[in-house]
Amino acid sequence: MPHQPDLVLPEVDQSGAALPVVVIGAGPVGLAAAAHLIERGLPFVVLESGPVAGSSVRQWGHVRMFSPWRYNTDAAAVRLLHASGWTAPDLEALPTGQDLVSAYMEPLAGLDVIAPQVRYGARVSAISRLDVDRLRTAGRETAPFVVRMQDGSEITARAVIDASGTWATPNVLGANGLPAHGEHEAxxxxxxxxxxxxxxxxxxxxxxxxxxxxxxxxxxxxxxxxxxxxxxxxxxxxxxxxxxxxxxxxxxxxxxxxxxxxxxxxxxxxxxxxxxxxxxxxxxxxxxxxxxxxxxxxxxxxxxxxxxxxxxxxxxxxATGYRPDHSIAAELRLDLDPILGTTRLLAPLIDPNDHSCGTVRPHGVDELAHPEPGYYAIGMKSYGRAPTFLLATGYEQARSVVAALAGDWAAARDVQLDLPETGVCSVTLAVRAITDDFGLPPDTPAKLVAATTRHLDRHTNPADAVMAAAAELGIAPAAAVKLAALAG
CATH class of the missing domain: 3.50.50.60 (FAD/NAD(P)-binding domain)
Incomplete structure (x- = not known):
C-alpha cells in the first residue's frame, strides 16, 4: 500500500508565532490526541462544542461498556495522569460511560498541561486554508488552516485533527436512509x-x-x-x-x-x-x-x-446508528468512500459487511489521510457509518497521527492494535459486572447454570427453564436473563 508523502506543513503564522494543531472535540479520543501532542511538544488547542469534557459520553453515562478499563484509556493520557498522582481504576472492571467521564476524562481534561488549551462552547462551523479555497492548488500545502467557529471567530492552525464523533448526527428512522414521511413533525x-x-x-x-x-x-x-x-x-x-x-x-x-x-x-x-x-x-x-x-x-x-x-x-x-457530518470540511479536499463515508483506504478494513470490531486490522495515519495534507478525522467519525469502532482503535489513531505531525514517520507507521479477537474481554469480567450490579454472590452464575440444566427436561422453552431455575434460587428475573445469556 503506498504511503502518504511526508508532510510539509506551516509551523508559524505571518507574524512568526507558532501555529497550533487544532483538535476538534474533547471526548476520549480528542483528549488522547492532546496528550500525545503534549508528549511530542507540539502546541495545540482543543475546541469542544459542549460545556464540559465528554459532553456526548455523559449522555450515555448510565450504559456499561463492553470492554474493561485497560482498553478504554490511552497510554499517553495515563502517563500524564500518573505524573499528577492519579489513581487508576481496576483495569479489569467494566466501566459505565459516567465512570469513564468521572474517573478518567475529567481528571485528564483538568490537568494543568491540558486545561488552559481547551475552549468550551466552541462549535466549529467550517475549515479551510488561509486565502486558499478548495479549487486552488498552488501554495496549498504551506497555507495554514483556518478554523471558523459558529460565533465568527477564527483560529489559524498548522493541522486539524477532527475527533468530534458522530453522536450529534444519528441515522434517521426511514429504512431507505431518508427521513420517514412525517419523521420531523413527530x-x-x-x-x-x-x-x-x-x-x-x-x-x-x-x-x-x-x-x-x-x-x-x-x-x-x-x-x-x-x-x-x-x-x-x-x-x-x-x-x-x-x-x-x-x-x-x-x-x-x-x-x-x-x-x-x-x-x-x-x-x-x-x-x-x-x-x-x-x-x-x-x-x-x-x-x-x-x-x-x-x-x-x-x-x-x-x-x-x-x-x-x-x-x-x-x-x-x-436506535438506528450514526453517520458522519463532513459539512465543516466542505472547502477541504477529502477523498471519501461512497458507501461508508470514511477514507477510501480505511473503508475495506472496517466494512461491517465483512468485519466486526475484532477483525479490523491495525491502521493509522496512512489509512486516515486525505488529499488535504494535515487534516485527519479520527475516532468514531473516522469510521463513517461503520458501527465497529472501539476506543482502543481511536487511541492508536491519535498516537499515529500525532507522531506523523511531529515528523516521526517510523513511529507513525508502527501501528499495533490488540482488539477483541485477541482477548480484550472474558466472560468472567462481564459476569462479575452483572453480579455486582444486582448485589449477588459470586457463585450465583454457576448455581443458575446447574439449576437450569435440571429444569430443561421439564420445559421445552429454554427461557422457561431459566426462569424456573431463577425462582428456585430466588434470583430476580432481570438478573437471571443476563446471567443466563453469559453463562451460555
Whole structure:
C-alpha cells in the first residue's frame, strides 16, 4: 500500500508565532490526541462544542461498556495522569460511560498541561486554508488552516485533527436512509438512542408502549433495560422493530462473539423475546410516522408485495446508528468512500459487511489521510457509518497521527492494535459486572447454570427453564436473563 508523502506543513503564522494543531472535540479520543501532542511538544488547542469534557459520553453515562478499563484509556493520557498522582481504576472492571467521564476524562481534561488549551462552547462551523479555497492548488500545502467557529471567530492552525464523533448526527428512522414521511413533525415522540430507561427517563416510559427501532448494540442495550421495566411496572410494553425478516444481526454471534459482554446482548434478547417481555416486529421497514389525535404516534411499514403494517405507541426510540457530518470540511479536499463515508483506504478494513470490531486490522495515519495534507478525522467519525469502532482503535489513531505531525514517520507507521479477537474481554469480567450490579454472590452464575440444566427436561422453552431455575434460587428475573445469556 503506498504511503502518504511526508508532510510539509506551516509551523508559524505571518507574524512568526507558532501555529497550533487544532483538535476538534474533547471526548476520549480528542483528549488522547492532546496528550500525545503534549508528549511530542507540539502546541495545540482543543475546541469542544459542549460545556464540559465528554459532553456526548455523559449522555450515555448510565450504559456499561463492553470492554474493561485497560482498553478504554490511552497510554499517553495515563502517563500524564500518573505524573499528577492519579489513581487508576481496576483495569479489569467494566466501566459505565459516567465512570469513564468521572474517573478518567475529567481528571485528564483538568490537568494543568491540558486545561488552559481547551475552549468550551466552541462549535466549529467550517475549515479551510488561509486565502486558499478548495479549487486552488498552488501554495496549498504551506497555507495554514483556518478554523471558523459558529460565533465568527477564527483560529489559524498548522493541522486539524477532527475527533468530534458522530453522536450529534444519528441515522434517521426511514429504512431507505431518508427521513420517514412525517419523521420531523413527530420529533417530540422520538427519543435518541440509549435513553436511561431505568433511571432518569423511567417515568416517561413507565406504563406506556415504546417501539425500539434498530438492530445494533444500542438497540439491544435499550431493549434489555426495557425488559426490566416491563417486569417491574405493569402496563409497560416494548416492541422491537427490525427491517430483517429475522433479528439475526441483533442476536449476533451469541457465545461466539469475541466480546462476551457484547455477545451476551444477542443471547439475552432471544430469551426476552421467547419469554414475551419484548414483542418482536420483524420485517418492519419504517416508511412513515404519524402523530395521532390521541397523542400517540403510529409507525407505518410499506413493503412491495406485502400488506401495510402499523405499530401504535407512546414513544419511539431511534436506535438506528450514526453517520458522519463532513459539512465543516466542505472547502477541504477529502477523498471519501461512497458507501461508508470514511477514507477510501480505511473503508475495506472496517466494512461491517465483512468485519466486526475484532477483525479490523491495525491502521493509522496512512489509512486516515486525505488529499488535504494535515487534516485527519479520527475516532468514531473516522469510521463513517461503520458501527465497529472501539476506543482502543481511536487511541492508536491519535498516537499515529500525532507522531506523523511531529515528523516521526517510523513511529507513525508502527501501528499495533490488540482488539477483541485477541482477548480484550472474558466472560468472567462481564459476569462479575452483572453480579455486582444486582448485589449477588459470586457463585450465583454457576448455581443458575446447574439449576437450569435440571429444569430443561421439564420445559421445552429454554427461557422457561431459566426462569424456573431463577425462582428456585430466588434470583430476580432481570438478573437471571443476563446471567443466563453469559453463562451460555
Amino acid at each position: 420529533a417530540d415522540w422520538i427519543e435518541d438512542a440509549l435513553p436511561d430507561v431505568l433511571g432518569a427517563d423511567r417515568d416517561r416510559f413507565t406504563g406506556r408502549h415504546t417501539v425500539v427501532v434498530g438492530a445494533g448494540h444500542s438497540a439491544a442495550t435499550t431493549l434489555l433495560a426495557f425488559a426490566d421495566l416491563v417486569e417491574q411496572a405493569p402496563g409497560t410494553r416494548v416492541t422491537w422493530a427490525v427491517r430483517a425478516d429475522a433479528p439475526d444481526r441483533a442476536y449476533g454471534g451469541g457465545d461466539d462473539d469475541a466480546l462476551p459482554a457484547r455477545g451476551s446482548l444477542g443471547s439475552g434478547l432471544r430469551l426476552l423475546v421467547d419469554k414475551g417481555l419484548v414483542e418482536l416486529a420483524a420485517g418492519f421497514t419504517v416508511n412513515a410516522v404519524h402523530v395521532l389525535n390521541n397523542g400517540t404516534v403510529e409507525l407505518r411499514s410499506r413493503r412491495p408485495g406485502a400488506p401495510d403494517r402499523t405499530i401504535k405507541a407512546d414513544h419511539v426510540v431511534a
